Amino acid sequence: xxxxxxxxxxxxxxxxxxxxxxxxxxxxxxxxxxxxxxxxxxxxxxxxxxxxxxxxxxxxxxxxxxxxxxxxxxxxxxxxxxxxxxxxxxxxxxxxxxxxxxxxxxxxxxxxxxxxxxxxxxxxxxxxxxxxxxxxxxxxxxxxxxxxxxxxxxxxxxxxxxxxxxxxxxxxxxxxxxxxxxxxxxxxxxxxxxxxxxxxxxxxxxxxxxxxxxxxxxxxxxxxxxxxxxxxxxxxxxxxxxxxxxxxxxxxxxxxxxxxxxxxxxxxxxxxxxxxxxxxxxxxxxxxxxxxxxxxxxxxxxx
Amino acid sequence: xxxxxxxxxxxxxxxxxxxxxxxxxxxxxxxxxxxxxxxxxxxxxxxxxxxxxxxxxxxxxxxxxxxxxxxxxxxxxxxxxxxxxxxxxxxxxxxxxxxxxxxxxxxxxxxxxxxxxxxxxxxxxxxxxxxxxxxxxxxxxxxxxxxxxxxxxxxxxxxxxxxxxxxxxxxxxxxxxxxxxxxxxxxxxxxxxxxxxxxxxxxxxxxxxxxxxxxxxxxxxxxxxxxxxxxxxxxxx
Numbered sequence: 248x249x250x251x252x253x254x255x256x257x258x259x260x261x262x263x264x265x266x267x268x269x270x271x272x273x274x275x276x277x278x279x280x281x282x283x284x285x286x287x288x289x290x291x292x293x294x295x296x297x298x299x300x301x302x303x304x305x306x307x308x309x310x311x312x313x314x315x316x317x318x319x320x321x322x323x324x325x326x327x328x329x330x331x332x333x334x335x336x337x338x339x340x341x342x343x344x345x346x347x348x349x350x351x352x353x354x355x356x357x358x359x360x361x362x363x364x365x366x367x368x369x370x371x372x373x374x375x376x377x378x379x380x381x382x383x384x385x386x387x388x389x390x391x392x393x394x395x396x397x398x399x400x401x402x403x404x405x406x407x408x409x410x411x412x413x414x415x416x417x418x419x420x421x422x423x424x425x426x427x428x429x430x431x432x433x434x435x436x437x438x439x440x441x442x443x444x445x446x447x448x449x450x451x452x453x454x455x456x457x458x459x460x461x462x463x464x465x466x467x468x469x470x471x472x473x474x475x476x477x478x479x480x481x482x483x484x485x486x487x488x489x490x491x492x493x494x495x496x497x498x499x500x501x502x503x504x505x506x507x508x509x510x511x512x513x514x515x516x517x518x519x520x521x522x523x524x525x526x527x528x529x530x531x532x533x534x535x536x537x538x539x540x541x542x543x544x545x546x547x548x549x550x
Numbered sequence: 551x552x553x554x555x556x557x558x559x560x561x562x563x564x565x566x567x568x569x570x571x572x573x574x575x576x577x578x579x580x581x582x583x584x585x586x587x588x589x590x591x592x593x594x595x596x597x598x599x600x601x602x603x604x605x606x607x608x609x610x611x612x613x614x615x616x617x618x619x620x621x622x623x624x625x626x627x628x629x630x631x632x633x634x635x636x637x638x639x640x641x642x643x644x645x646x647x648x649x650x651x652x653x654x655x656x657x658x659x660x661x662x663x664x665x666x667x668x669x670x671x672x673x674x675x676x677x678x679x680x681x682x683x684x685x686x687x688x689x690x691x692x693x694x695x696x697x698x699x700x701x702x703x704x705x706x707x708x709x710x711x712x713x714x715x716x717x718x719x720x721x722x723x724x725x726x727x728x729x730x731x732x733x734x735x736x737x738x739x740x741x742x743x744x745x746x747x748x749x750x751x752x753x754x755x756x757x758x759x760x761x762x763x764x765x766x767x768x769x770x771x772x773x774x775x776x777x778x779x780x781x782x783x784x785x786x787x
Contacts, residue, residue, distance in 0.1 A: 421651075421659070424644070424648055424651060424652060425655070427641070427643070427644065428641055428644070428652050431641045431642060431643060431644070432639055432641060434603060434623075434639075435635065435639040435641070436652075437601070437603075437622070437623035437624055437627070438601050438603075438623050438627055438633055438635065439627055439632075439652050439653060439655050439656075439699070439703070440624050440627030440628045440655040440656040440703065441624055441627075441652075441655055442622075442624045443624070
């Protein structure tokens with residue numbers, strides 16, 4: 248019993264992280280129909296930026312935890328957002344009217360460039376940040392107990408807040424309406440006076456900012472990272488996006504949570520060696536039953 | 551009356567196919583001008599070329615003294631041109647209200663409430679469905695929404711692409727009645743239609759397009775009685 252609860256809690260936090268990164272995949276796919284394979288590496292860059300921001304803040308004498316975490320969030324989100332903007336500008340916009348395959352290859356190239364650039368500038372070794380927040384809640388259940396670290400609680404709260412704010416922006420603001428209009432009919436959106444290039448840029452910035460949020464949270468919790476962490480995290484988040492229905496924003500969040508929960512539960516109850524096999528089998532199964540994902544709309548080819 | 555928009559010898563190519571051939575026409579301020587022609591004559595291409603989609607291959611599109619043929623679509627839209635396009639192209643997953651708000655992009659939200667109220671007076675059906683998803687509405691309601699959305703930007707020139715397409719005669723009649731009301735406010739309208747009867751009755755002047763070329767021009771009344779037009783577009787009656 249206690250292990251199920253423990254893994255549920257772990258799964259929720261892991262899932263919320265997957266969900267945050269999946270948002271970037273799903274929004275970009277929704278608006279320009281491409282899989283941004285460099286997105287995982289944007290997440291990786293944000294882990295390095297977190298370490299840099301913590302180092303800078305401590306250097307300038309900021310020692311209180313809340314300020315360090317807040318400062319790291321702001322610094323990392325802003326700069327990672329800028330990375331997203333530049334990537335779209337450099338690697339995707341020039342190919343806007345080319346075939347999907349060219350853009351895909353450009354994305355893979357961008358992914359390799361980011362990995363190698365970080366490897367060269369930051370070194371190939373694993374790096375880390377000190378643990379800032381220690382301590383945990385402990386709930387006794389029968390003979391065992393469930394332990395939730397303060398950091399995990401913080402991850403869950405901040406991730407959910409991030410998703411809430413994003414949902415509000417997309418549903419209720421002018422920028423959100425412009426994003427949805429561009430997603431539903433780009434040509435019509437431009438005829439109505441929307442600068443669709445700007446909207447696409449802002450989608451990349453938003454997606455990267457969400458990945459940065461995940462990057463800061465995971466780095467603060469886990470501590471260690473290297474230039475290669477973007478790959479597996481990217482694949483997992485992409486899986487979450489497909490699971491929820493690529494193109495659907497609530498789908499990405501739901502897909503992330505389901506993936507995180509199933510992975511944690513399987514790891515805790517059956518075998519942690521095969522947790523990835525399990526989550527990918529789950530993906531295959533769901534796609535057989537619902538090819539467009541849980542909340543995705545069936546694809547209608549436009550004539 | 552000053553000229554609001556003028557096409558000067560406009561050519562449009564889709565690859566090797568020429569869709570528009572030396573098209574010249576003009577629209578004066580306050581006028582209702584129609585372009586009639588069969589399916590595939592190039593009418594929609596003409597309207598979309600105003601927004602650079604597709605770009606014209608030669609000629610000029612002069613709007614208020616400026617050649618806009620090489621400008622971006624959002625530039626054109628933010629200078630007083632609004633279109634209710636072929637196939638309506640409403641945003642299917644948005645509510646009626648949100649669709650209308652999309653029309654306010656060029657002028658901002660400051661008149662949004664007032665203008666939306668005005669649209670609901672013009673199109674009472676839209677008010678009943680204001681929170682409904684646009685995709686769940688009938689074809690006629692979607693057409694009304696597309697016109698209302700275009701009007702939300704307070705355009706100087708309203709471009710309409712076949713508002714009667716695929717609609718029941720009674721709905722077509724309603725829509726043309728509303729267009730008449732809109733026109734009576736002094737709005738300049740350029741209407742592209744296959745329904746020559748309705749279009750020519752509404753319009754001050756008309757052009758007839760055949761295979762990408764302008765074949766005939768005259769006042770609405772002249773074209774209505776023109777034997778060639780009657781034969782080709784009015785069923786010979």
